[in-house]
Amino acid sequence: MATRAVSGPRLDIPTSQLPTLPGVPMSEPFHAIPSFYGTETPLRFEADVHDCEVIGRIPSELEGTLYRAGPDTQFPTLAADNIVNGDGMVSSFDFRDGHVAFKCRYVKTERFLKERAARGRLYGKYRNQHTDAAETHGTDRDNTGNTTAFFHAGRLLALREDSYPHQIDPDTLETLPKWDFAGQLKGMSLTAHPKIDPVTGEWWSYGFYCRGTLDADMALQVIDAKGKVVREEFFQSPYAGLAHDFGVTREHVIFAVMPLTTDAARIAAGGDFYAYDPDLPSLWGIMRRDATVDTIRWFKLHECVSGHIMNAYTDGDMVHIDATISKGSAFPFFNDVHGNKVDPAQGIPLVTRLSFDLSSAEDKVTRTPFPGAMGEMPRCDPRYAMAAYRWGFIKTRNGIGRLDWKTRELAEHVIPGGSSQEPVFVPRRADSAEGDGFLLSLVNKPAEGCAELYVLDAQHMEAPPLARVRLPFKQPMAFHGNFVPRAERP
Numbered sequence: 001m002a003t004r005a006v007s008g009p010r011l012d013i014p015t016s017q018l019p020t021l022p023g024v025p026m027s028e029p030f031h032a033i034p035s036f037y038g039t040e041t042p043l044r045f046e047a048d049v050h051d052c053e054v055i056g057r058i059p060s061e062l063e064g065t066l067y068r069a070g071p072d073t074q075f076p077t078l079a080a081d082n083i084v085n086g087d088g089m090v091s092s093f094d095f096r097d098g099h100v101a102f103k104c105r106y107v108k109t110e111r112f113l114k115e116r117a118a119r120g121r122l123y124g125k126y127r128n129q130h131t132d133a134a135e136t137h138g139t140d141r142d143n144t145g146n147t148t149a150f151f152h153a154g155r156l157l158a159l160r161e162d163s164y165p166h167q168i169d170p171d172t173l174e175t176l177p178k179w180d181f182a183g184q185l186k187g188m189s190l191t192a193h194p195k196i197d198p199v200t201g202e203w204w205s206y207g208f209y210c211r212g213t214l215d216a217d218m219a220l221q222v223i224d225a226k227g228k229v230v231r232e233e234f235f236q237s238p239y240a241g242l243a244h245d246f247g248v249t250r251e252h253v254i255f256a257v258m259p260l261t262t263d264a265a266r267i268a269a270g271g272d273f274y275a276y277d278p279d280l281p282s283l284w285g286i287m288r289r290d291a292t293v294d295t296i297r298w299f300k301l302h303e304c305v306s307g308h309i310m311n312a313y314t315d316g317d318m319v320h321i322d323a324t325i326s327k328g329s330a331f332p333f334f335n336d337v338h339g340n341k342v343d344p345a346q347g348i349p350l351v352t353r354l355s356f357d358l359s360s361a362e363d364k365v366t367r368t369p370f371p372g373a374m375g376e377m378p379r380c381d382p383r384y385a386m387a388a389y390r391w392g393f394i395k396t397r398n399g400i401g402r403l404d405w406k407t408r409e410l411a412e413h414v415i416p417g418g419s420s421q422e423p424v425f426v427p428r429r430a431d432s433a434e435g436d437g438f439l440l441s442l443v444n445k446p447a448e449g450c451a452e453l454y455v456l457d458a459q460h461m462e463a464p465p466l467a468r469v470r471l472p473f474k475q476p477m478a479f480h481g482n483f484v485p486r487a488e489r490p
């Protein structure tokens, strides 16, 4: 089976007039695919805005760079394509002396370069090599680097959960060779949701499908503050599912496996990599940090699907995990195991505290939804990661939300006519109180054809933004980013 490439000049050919081959996924013009309409239409260009227009005033404490990563499909897409299959685009907002410079560059992966040379699409569906053109075989097809831009041990990395990260030059955003941890890592994958221990500087991670097969092989990985792999242990999940995010506390690690399963026959027939199985529970595997992986205790929760985790902490025998939870699949771009579209209403996420009682023999888990906290892309003050904390932040349907876990109140910055992206919290100063600082969130303004990076005072959510950093073009949905203070750059 091969994917048919449609090059740029043929973009205006109506889909109905393109020749079809049975069983061959067709490339389509972006405008023919609903999931790539409007603000989600890929940019397909790299950009530098040396001095961004700033409406308001950049706080003097904000000195450093916000790095983000997201998908930006380079060439016309497939009818069955989805956002997570896009080519990686890394962007930066560099704050310096009250000025802001923007830059974005594609992650120059092997896949990207091959398609650019061919001037058309060669690679097919998300994590399905059976939908690729023959000349791609044996190449690194999945490592788009499109999920997280992340800084650790002096390296800026573009992560993607099925692969090793690409190194990115933190100044130019040009792509450097993939980082293989100097050959120290045996597994083939790392999560794109790394957890940094604010006390030790360690990078806690895991890999799923880490041996390159569809078996339920997982690995726990710990990389020390200097970038050395100090721990790698292999184990198996009870089933081969989807593990996008996880939790780490000062005492425990929590592996979260969602009921979207893989199937070799489906994939070989050109189907999706994942399919949602509503009959399966989600799995929550908990182990002590100082124990070995053979001690993992797997809790099972029905009608409890998580997209992301805000934070986690241990209190005695209780392990609390604050996650976005929905009743059904939170991944609407994958069908169910019967081939049907999933019900989007069942996938609406609500931030919920899952409290696991490790003293209970009957796997007791309490679910406590946060009132009104409907949203995604949860973050916290990174200095309070892995410990009891008060403030959390989410992207809401109407804007940007702040959760106060002490009072259980949600404060929201409403953005009429705009759509926000992941809110990244930046402490005002290294020694500021928890939650005293700034929220950075990219806001698309479709009516104005532009995007603005909002800078909010996290303690005054209802107030107008301190500053809006305006770009003269929109920004498609990026996934995740991190702010790197200037003092932490090499």
Ligand SMILES: [Fe+2]
Residues within 6 Å of the ligand: 193, 244, 245, 308, 479, 480
């Ligand atoms: Fe994510």
